[in-house]
Amino acid sequence: MTLSVVRVRGVDKVFGAGADKTPALEKIDLEIPKGAFVSLIGPSGCGKSTLLRLIGDLTQPTAGMIEVNGKTAHRARLDRDYGMVFQAPVLFDWRTVQGNVELPLEVSAKNKSARADRAKAMLALVELTGFERRYPWQLSGGMQQRVAIARALSFEPAILLMDEPFGALDEMTRERLNLELLRIWKQTGTTIVFVTHSIPEAVFLSTHVAVMSARPGRIIEVISVELPQPRNDLTREDERYFGFITRVRERLRGHEVGKPGAAEVAAS
Amino acid sequence: MFRPARSVLSFLVVISALTVLWEVVKLLGGDPSEAWTPPFQWTVASDLNMPHVWDIAASFVEPAQRNGPPLGLVLVNAGIFTFREAFGGFVFGALLGLALAIVFVHSQLLERALVPYVVASQTVPIIAIAPVVVIWLRGGWLAVAVISAYLTFFPVTIAGLRGLRSPDPRALELMRSYASSSRDVLVKVRLPAAAPYLFAAFKVAATASVVGAIIGELPSGIRDGLGGAILNFNQFYVSGPPKLWAAIIVAAVVGIGFFALVRVAEVLFLRGRAAPSDA
Numbered sequence: 001m002t003l004s005v006v007r008v009r010g011v012d013k014v015f016g017a018g019a020d021k022t023p024a025l026e027k028i029d030l031e032i033p034k035g036a037f038v039s040l041i042g043p044s045g046c047g048k049s050t051l052l053r054l055i056g057d058l059t060q061p062t063a064g065m066i067e068v069n070g071k072t073a074h075r076a077r078l079d080r081d082y083g084m085v086f087q088a089p090v091l092f093d094w095r096t097v098q099g100n101v102e103l104p105l106e107v108s109a110k111n112k113s114a115r116a117d118r119a120k121a122m123l124a125l126v127e128l129t130g131f132e133r134r135y136p137w138q139l140s141g142g143m144q145q146r147v148a149i150a151r152a153l154s155f156e157p158a159i160l161l162m163d164e165p166f167g168a169l170d171e172m173t174r175e176r177l178n179l180e181l182l183r184i185w186k187q188t189g190t191t192i193v194f195v196t197h198s199i200p201e202a203v204f205l206s207t208h209v210a211v212m213s214a215r216p217g218r219i220i221e222v223i224s225v226e227l228p229q230p231r232n233d234l235t236r237e238d239e240r241y242f243g244f245i246t247r248v249r250e251r252l253r254g255h256e257v258g259k260p261g262a263a264e265v266a267a268s
Numbered sequence: 269m270f271r272p273a274r275s276v277l278s279f280l281v282v283i284s285a286l287t288v289l290w291e292v293v294k295l296l297g298g299d300p301s302e303a304w305t306p307p308f309q310w311t312v313a314s315d316l317n318m319p320h321v322w323d324i325a326a327s328f329v330e331p332a333q334r335n336g337p338p339l340g341l342v343l344v345n346a347g348i349f350t351f352r353e354a355f356g357g358f359v360f361g362a363l364l365g366l367a368l369a370i371v372f373v374h375s376q377l378l379e380r381a382l383v384p385y386v387v388a389s390q391t392v393p394i395i396a397i398a399p400v401v402v403i404w405l406r407g408g409w410l411a412v413a414v415i416s417a418y419l420t421f422f423p424v425t426i427a428g429l430r431g432l433r434s435p436d437p438r439a440l441e442l443m444r445s446y447a448s449s450s451r452d453v454l455v456k457v458r459l460p461a462a463a464p465y466l467f468a469a470f471k472v473a474a475t476a477s478v479v480g481a482i483i484g485e486l487p488s489g490i491r492d493g494l495g496g497a498i499l500n501f502n503q504f505y506v507s508g509p510p511k512l513w514a515a516i517i518v519a520a521v522v523g524i525g526f527f528a529l530v531r532v533a534e535v536l537f538l539r540g541r542a543a544p545s546d547a
Binding site: 058077078079082083084086088092093095096103106107108135137155161 | 446457
C-alpha cells in the first residue's frame with residue numbers, strides 16, 4: 001500500500017449550486033502505484049479531466065479525500081510534485097524554447113547555470129537539442145508539445161499529469177510521440193496519469209486503464225493492461241493488444257446508455 | 269515587419285500631397301495677386317486664414333520679435349520644453365495607469381468600485397481640470413506634467429487590464445502547478461502577455477501627453493513652451509498668421525516624434541515574438 005503515489009477515496013465533485021447543481025464525479029476510488037502509467041478514458045463529459053485536475057489540486061473535491069505521496073494534494077502541489085501537460089502546449093511566445101523549459105525552475109529559485117543545464121538535459125530527453133534558441137511559434141505542433149513535456153519534467157516531478165496531450169496532433173505525430181513518451185517514462189520512472197479519449201492510445205501506453213462512465217462520472221473498472229514492456233510498433237500488431245482494445249470498448253459501451261451488466265454479458 | 273525607411277517615405281509623400289493640396293485650394297479660392305486672380309473667393313482660403321506654405325516656411329527663419337532670435341529657434345526650444353513636460357506626464361500617467369491595472373486585475377472588488385470613476389474622470393474636460401491642478405500645485409512644471417498624466421493614464425489602465433487578463437487560463441494553472449507566487453505570475457506571465465497591449469496604449473498616451481502638456485501650460489502661465497507660444501501667436505494672429513501655423517507644425521512634430529519613439533521602443537522590446545500574421 002505504501003507504493004501508491006496517488007490515492008483517491010470516495011471523491012465527489014459537484015459543480016455549481018442550487019438548481020444549477022451538476023454532479024461531475026461520484027464516489028471515485030482510485031489507487032495509482034508508483035511508476036504506473038494510468039490512463040483515464042471515457043465519453044466526453046465523464047469528468048476525466050476534472051479528476052486529473054483534482055489530483056493536481058487545480059480544483060477541490062466536494063467530498064472525499066485525495067492523497068499524493070502520503071500528503072494532501074494541496075501540499076503536494078506546493079512541494080512541486082506535479083508536472084502538467086495540456087492538450088495545447090501553452091508555451092510563452094516571448095520566451096525561447098529553453099526559456100520556456102526554464103520557467104518552472106525560475107519559480108523554484110534555481111540558479112541560472114543549474115537552470116540552463118537542466119533545461120538542456122530536458123530538451124535532449126525530448127530530442128530537441130539544437131532548438132534551444134528558437135521561439136515556440138517557429139516549431140511544429142508536435143515539437144511544441146515536446147517542449148511542453150520537457151518543461152513539465154524540468155523540476156523532476158513525481159507525477160506527470162497529462163490532459164489529452166496529443167489530442168490536437170495528427171495520427172502519425174501522435175504515434176511517434178506515444179513511443180517517445182514511453183521512452184521518457186522508462187528513463188525517468190515518473191508516474192503518469194494520462195487523460196485521453198482514444199482507446200488504442202490508452203491501451204498502447206498504459207499499465208492501467210481506468211474506464212469511466214458519464215454523468216455523473218464514475219470509474220467502471222480499472223483494467224490492467226498486461227502487454228509486454230517495452231512496447232513498440234510490434235505491440236500495435238499484437239493480438240492481445242486488440243483484445244484489450246475490445247475489452248475497453250465493451251466496458252465503455254456497456255455503460256453508454258446506462259445498462260450496467262451489458263458489458264459483463266458481452267465479455268462472458 | 270517594421271521598415272523605418274518605408275514609414276518615413278510614406279509620411280513624406282502624405283506631407284507633400286497635403287502641401288500641394290493646400291496651395292491648390294489657395295490657387296482656386298485664395299486672395300488675388302498681381303500674377304493670378306483665382307476663379308473663386310473663399311474666406312477660408314484667404315491669406316489670413318490659410319497663409320501660403322512658403323510664408324509659413326519663411327516665418328521659421330524670421331525673428332519672432334523685433335531684434336530677437338529666429339522663430340524656428342524659439343519654437344524648437346519651446347518644443348523641447350513642452351516635450352519634457354509631456355514626457356514627465358507620460359511617465360506619471362503610464363505608471364499610474366499600469367498600477368491601477370495591476371490593482372484591478374488582482375481585486376474584482378476594487379475594480380468594480382473604482383473603474384466607474386476612472387471612466388468618469390475622462391468625461392470631465394481637461395480644460396476644466398487644468399486650472400484646479402494649477403491652483404493645487406502652484407503652477408510650474410509639475411502641474412503641467414500632472415495635467416498631462418491625467419490624459420495618459422486612462423488608455424494605459426484600460427489596455428493594461430485587458431492585457432493582464434489576456435494569458436490563457438491554462439497558463440495560469442501551469443503557474444499554479446509550479447506553486448508560483450502571485451508576484452511570479454505577474455512578472456513572468458501577466459506583464460509579458462500585456463506588453464503588446466501596453467505598447468498600443470503607450471502610443472495613444474504619447475500623443476495625448478503632448479496635448480495635455482500644451483493645454484496645461486495655458487492656465488499655469490508658463491510662457492516657455494508650445495502652449496505659451498500658441499497662446500501668444502493666437503493673440504497676435506492678424507499681424508502674423510504664419511507664426512501660429514509654424515507653432516502648430518512644431519507641436520505636431522513633437523507629437524509625431526514622441527509616437528515614433530514609443531514605436532521604436534515597441535519594436536525593440538517585442539522583438540522575437542510571433543508576428544500577428546503568423547498567429
